[in-house]
Amino acid sequence: MFPLTEESKRVAQLLLNTGTCPRCIFRFCGVDFHAPYKLPYKELLSELQKFLETEKDELILEVMNPPPKKIRLQELEDSVDNLSQNGEGRISVSQDGSIASKISNLNVCNICLGILQEFCEKDFVKKVCQKVEASGFEFTSLVFSVSFPPQLSVREHAAWLLVKQEMGKQSLSLGRDDIVQLKEAYKWITHPLFSEELGVPIDGKSLFEVSVVFAHPETVEDCHFLAAKCPDCFKPAKNKQSVFTRMAVMKALNKIKEEDFLKQFPCPPNSPKATCTVLEIECAHGAVFVAGRYNKYSRNLPQTPWIIDGERKLESSVEELISDHLLTVFKAESFNFSSSGREDVDVRTLGNGRPFAIELVNPHRVHFTSQEIKELQQKINNSSNKIQVRDLQLVTREAIGHMKEGEEEKTKTYSALIWTDKVIQRKDIEFLNDIKDLKIDQKTPLRVLHRRPLAVRARVIHSMESHYVDEHHFRLHLKTQAGTALPGAEHTVLRKYFRWIHLLS
Amino acid sequence: MATDPEAAEPVVPSLVDRYFTRWYKADVKGKSCEDHCILQHSNRICVITLAESHPVLQSGKTIKSISYQISTNCSRLQNKVSGKFKRGAQFLTELAPLCKIYCSDGEEYTVSSCVRGRLMEVNENILHKPSILQEKPSTEGYIAVVLPKFEESKSITEGLLTQKQYEEVMVKRINATTATS
Numbered sequence: 001m002f003p004l005t006e007e008s009k010r011v012a013q014l015l016l017n018t019g020t021c022p023r024c025i026f027r028f029c030g031v032d033f034h035a036p037y038k039l040p041y042k043e044l045l046s047e048l049q050k051f052l053e054t055e056k057d058e059l060i061l062e063v064m065n066p067p068p069k070k071i072r073l074q075e076l077e078d079s080v081d082n083l084s085q086n087g088e089g090r091i092s093v094s095q096d097g098s099i100a101s102k103i104s105n106l107n108v109c110n111i112c113l114g115i116l117q118e119f120c121e122k123d124f125v126k127k128v129c130q131k132v133e134a135s136g137f138e139f140t141s142l143v144f145s146v147s148f149p150p151q152l153s154v155r156e157h158a159a160w161l162l163v164k165q166e167m168g169k170q171s172l173s174l175g176r177d178d179i180v181q182l183k184e185a186y187k188w189i190t191h192p193l194f195s196e197e198l199g200v201p202i203d204g205k206s207l208f209e210v211s212v213v214f215a216h217p218e219t220v221e222d223c224h225f226l227a228a229k230c231p232d233c234f235k236p237a238k239n240k241q242s243v244f245t246r247m248a249v250m251k252a253l254n255k256i257k258e259e260d261f262l263k264q265f266p267c268p269p270n271s272p273k274a275t276c277t278v279l280e281i282e283c284a285h286g287a288v289f290v291a292g293r294y295n296k297y298s299r300n301l302p303q304t305p306w307i308i309d310g311e312r313k314l315e316s317s318v319e320e321l322i323s324d325h326l327l328t329v330f331k332a333e334s335f336n337f338s339s340s341g342r343e344d345v346d347v348r349t350l351g352n353g354r355p356f357a358i359e360l361v362n363p364h365r366v367h368f369t370s371q372e373i374k375e376l377q378q379k380i381n382n383s384s385n386k387i388q389v390r391d392l393q394l395v396t397r398e399a400i401g402h403m404k405e406g407e408e409e410k411t412k413t414y415s416a417l418i419w420t421d422k423v424i425q426r427k428d429i430e431f432l433n434d435i436k437d438l439k440i441d442q443k444t445p446l447r448v449l450h451r452r453p454l455a456v457r458a459r460v461i462h463s464m465e466s467h468y469v470d471e472h473h474f475r476l477h478l479k480t481q482a483g484t485a486l487p488g489a490e491h492t493v494l495r496k497y498f499r500w501i502h503l504l505s
Numbered sequence: 506m507a508t509d510p511e512a513a514e515p516v517v518p519s520l521v522d523r524y525f526t527r528w529y530k531a532d533v534k535g536k537s538c539e540d541h542c543i544l545q546h547s548n549r550i551c552v553i554t555l556a557e558s559h560p561v562l563q564s565g566k567t568i569k570s571i572s573y574q575i576s577t578n579c580s581r582l583q584n585k586v587s588g589k590f591k592r593g594a595q596f597l598t599e600l601a602p603l604c605k606i607y608c609s610d611g612e613e614y615t616v617s618s619c620v621r622g623r624l625m626e627v628n629e630n631i632l633h634k635p636s637i638l639q640e641k642p643s644t645e646g647y648i649a650v651v652l653p654k655f656e657e658s659k660s661i662t663e664g665l666l667t668q669k670q671y672e673e674v675m676v677k678r679i680n681a682t683t684a685t686s
Contacts, residue, residue: 447524450548450652454586454625
């Protein structure tokens with residue numbers, strides 16, 4: 001059943017005459033259910049003609065003073081070549097030449113510039129899907145985002161004014177909200193097509209994004225008059241190429257007075273020579289996170305690559321040893337490594353290991369069974385004896401927050417081998433075991449002073465345990481507050497209580 | 506560092522030797538034997554200390570007091586730095602005075618920066634207990650911490666002597682003294 005009512009006939013005829021496509025006509029007539037838009041273009045055209053035919057004669061009379069381009073209804077059914085006054089009518093052969101020639105019955109729509117003509121039909125969707133499949137991403141759902149040229153808003157605005165005026169003659173009102181938005185209609189049509197072609201649902205929360213950007217170079221200057229009328233809406237942004245962003249254009253359109261608009265922009269909008277071009281079709285997958293704990297057994301391994309002036313000072317790093325394998329398996333573009341605190345190059349990490357998390361950026365592969373993750377962990381562990389990884393698992397972004405909290409709040413355990421100049425006996429170091437919650441004020445260590453502010457930070461050493469080794473050595477285990485600089489801590493404590501010890505650190 | 510160069514046991518490298526490179530400036534400001542030792546950390550921070558050949562560190566010298574007031578308007582104690590980029594720090598040139606050391610025998614010595622850069626801090630412990638300066642000149646008895654400009658971090662050592670060069674100067678000095686006596 002044709003969705004337009006008698007009421008809408010005049011508006012529909014007016015729009016069709018001025019070069020508007022059937023789907024845009026539906027939008028301006030308030031057709032807000034999906035089904036009509038999904039019908040094939042040719043069918044829509046013929047149905048529309050049939051609908052309007054009854055009043056054809058009257059309408060031709062009415063449109064006596066037409067805007068420069070007039071489309072007579074008979075011609076729609078016939079030839080490929082549309083011979084209008086200005087010779088506009090041929091859809092230029094764009095890169096999508098094959099698609100264009102099929103829909104050459106009508107000019108490029110003067111409102112949607114072809115978006116709701118060829119660019120929402122199955123052939124185009126297939127083309128996009130081919131690219132998606134070629135990109136090699138693994139996905140179970142997708143979110144489709146589309147970007148239209150800003151001048152569409154200007155044309156939409158002009159068409160609205162035109163229709164509003166026409167409806168006013170019939171004592172009918174038309175609010176902006178009565179019109180179906182271009183993007184909405186576009187998604188109504190294309191979402192099911194994408195789903196069908198790729199075999200996955202469209203889900204707004206999906207991490208996998210397919211984005212299509214349209215441009216229409218021919219009409220780029222349509223917006224420019226707005227800059228003169230509403231200069232404060234257009235602030236030059238440093239990185240953007242054009243000041244005429246969609247947001248800025250919308251803002252200006254809301255501001256500008258009707259009379260001013262109509263003076264500057266043709267109403268109805270004129271028909272373009274060419275249809276939109278596809279600027280880009282891109283796919284990207286949101287980041288996935290892998291976490292675990294690592295042990296470091298080497299005293300020659302930095303956590304991150306140590307490169308000064310382009311020269312690598314030490315071979316490899318903790319993050320590379322773990323992440324390189326993940327990068328390959330997840331087929332990710334890049335990674336961000338973070339951990340709950342870190343240790344020096346020459347310090348080992350023992351015990352349960354230090355928690356870490358790796359963000360894998362734009363991964364092509366995202367689904368792994370727990371068995372596969374176990375195997376991945378084994379692979380990492382087999383590849384190096386400098387580090388070992390445990391509890392490797394996929395986690396959410398929130399996990400990173402928890403881990404970083406630990407950096408500030410958890411306690412740390414250290415073990416240091418202390419060399420003493422003078423001879424010591426077992427009983428000499430026993431008193432250390434009784435010291436609890438020792439407060440020390442630490443100045444920023446010289447070691448990091450070049451990159452951190454000079455400050456005094458109060459720290460606590462919760463407890464200590466000494467283990468006699470021989471007359472010149474003992475091991476000291478310390479349990480400290482997070483962020484305590486170990487050599488400083490030892491020095492302060494031991495210097496305070498143990499004056500005749502000459503410390504290694 | 507070891508007073509006995511022919512130690513039987515290997516000397517355990519100190520913290521200073523593990524993390525710092527020693528640079529020297531001899532006869533600073535033309536004053537005979539007033540040698541300074543600059544400890545340069547691998548992160549380019551410099552710790553200004555007295556070299557072991559400095560008169561203050563010779564046996565028999567007693568320090569009466571140390572002052573960081575180097576002029577009527579400038580006290581190194583007033584140095585305040587803030588933030589990662591150490592804003593507000595007093596900027597030092599090579600000849601900038603850091604402190605004055607007054608000895609019980611009436612002698613007065615000025616310690617100079619020897620490197621260009623921002624003053625991070627001066628050692629307040631030696632104000633309260635000057636003997637630390639003599640007991641541990643390379644560690645707890647340091648004079649000041651200076652952060653050179655990043656671009657200059659390599660060039661600041663161009664005017665300074667390496668450990669080896671310093672030792673050669675010391676030998677020459679001893680020979681000259683023995684020759685004249």
